[in-house]
Amino acid sequence: MRFPSRGLYAITQTDNKSGATIINEVEAAIKGGAVIVQYRDKNPTDAGLLAKALVKICHRYDVPLIINDDVELAVMAGADGVHIGKEDGAITQARIRLGNDAIIGVSCYDFIEQALDAQAQGATYVAFGRFFPSSSKPQAAPAKIETLRQAKQQLTIPIVAIGGILPENGAQLLAAGADLLAVIGGLFDSQPEQSARAYQTLFNDRTQTPKPGHE
Numbered sequence: 391m392r393f394p395s396r397g398l399y400a401i402t403q404t405d406n407k408s409g410a411t412i413i414n415e416v417e418a419a420i421k422g423g424a425v426i427v428q429y430r431d432k433n434p435t436d437a438g439l440l441a442k443a444l445v446k447i448c449h450r451y452d453v454p455l456i457i458n459d460d461v462e463l464a465v466m467a468g469a470d471g472v473h474i475g476k477e478d479g480a481i482t483q484a485r486i487r488l489g490n491d492a493i494i495g496v497s498c499y500d501f502i503e504q505a506l507d508a509q510a511q512g513a514t515y516v517a518f519g520r521f522f523p524s525s526s527k528p529q530a531a532p533a534k535i536e537t538l539r540q541a542k543q544q545l546t547i548p549i550v551a552i553g554g555i556l557p558e559n560g561a562q563l564l565a566a567g568a569d570l571l572a573v574i575g576g577l578f579d580s581q582p583e584q585s586a587r588a589y590q591t592l593f594n595d596r597t598q599t600p601k602p603g604h605e
Contacts (some may be wrong), residue, residue: 391454393514397425398589399550399570401433401458402444403578411454413447415582420451420543423593426493428473430458432581441467456494461487470498470581472496481511495550500533503542508548517546518571520553521563525575535566539542542567557588560590564592 395471402412414435416427429444441457445468448455454470457463463485464472471493474480484494497506498516505516518537520530530553541549552559553569556576563571571592577585 391452391493392448393422393471393548394425394453394570395548396432396569397593398423398577398586399426399428399552399572400424400577400582400586401428401430401552401572403574405433409436409443412440413443415578416444417447417451417585419577420448420453420582422583424586425453427453427455428458428495428572429455429469430574432472435444437463438466441469445469456493456495464488464492473497473517475495481508481513485512489556499531500537502537502544505541505545509545514545515548515550515570517550517552518568519551519572522554522556522559524554535562538563538566538568557585557592560589560592561595 402416405413427448429441441463445455456471456473457469461472465487471488472484473495474484475497481494481496483570490518493513493514495517496513498504498508498518500518508516519533519542521533521535524530538549538551548569550570550572551563552572555571555573560571571589
């Protein structure tokens with residue numbers, strides 16, 4: 391399944407939630423407009439079963455499901471790819487294990503050189519962030535919006551922004567060069583379908599052509 395060129399990138403919120411709740415929330419987010427889902431779970435109890443269930447629900451809507459930082463889980467679950475940190479050789483190893491068509495995303499934090507290197511190694515997309523305070527990653531180093539502008543000029547693969555992104559602040563990231571907005575709390579803290587629709591308006595606004603006389 392192909393990686394979407396733009397849109398809302400949903401990352402699962404799993405703490406203190408049952409598998410059924412996570413699955414239902416992911417489906418709601420997709421109905422609201424999410425174009426890709428990442429299964430991220432720092433304290434899994436049965437990651438295999440949940441990953442397979444998430445793949446099934448995502449594929450029902452023709453949405454790719456990727457796994458955070460676990461190539462073997464991605465293989466076992468039949469996921470569409472992985473998201474990995476920037477370790478030497480990780481991209482090459484993931485590509486060999488998952489195949490040429492797999493989605494491989496790489497965290498590049500606030501470093502253009504890492505992103506260029508990831509692109510050269512065959513990454514499908516790169517992610518920068520965090521851009522705003524984040525309850526999911528409170529200790530993550532901040533990234534500069536200027537990094538997105540520079541990345542847009544130098545990269546040819548899609549750019550994902552992450553970290554504390556809300557419908558109220560996401561437009562500036564898209565304007566700076568982000569193609570996708572990755573969201574956890576802003577999407578899954580409450581009412582994920584309605585929340586997803588709120589983010590979707592940011593992408594809809596970008597595609598609207600100004601009316602004559604309204605530049």
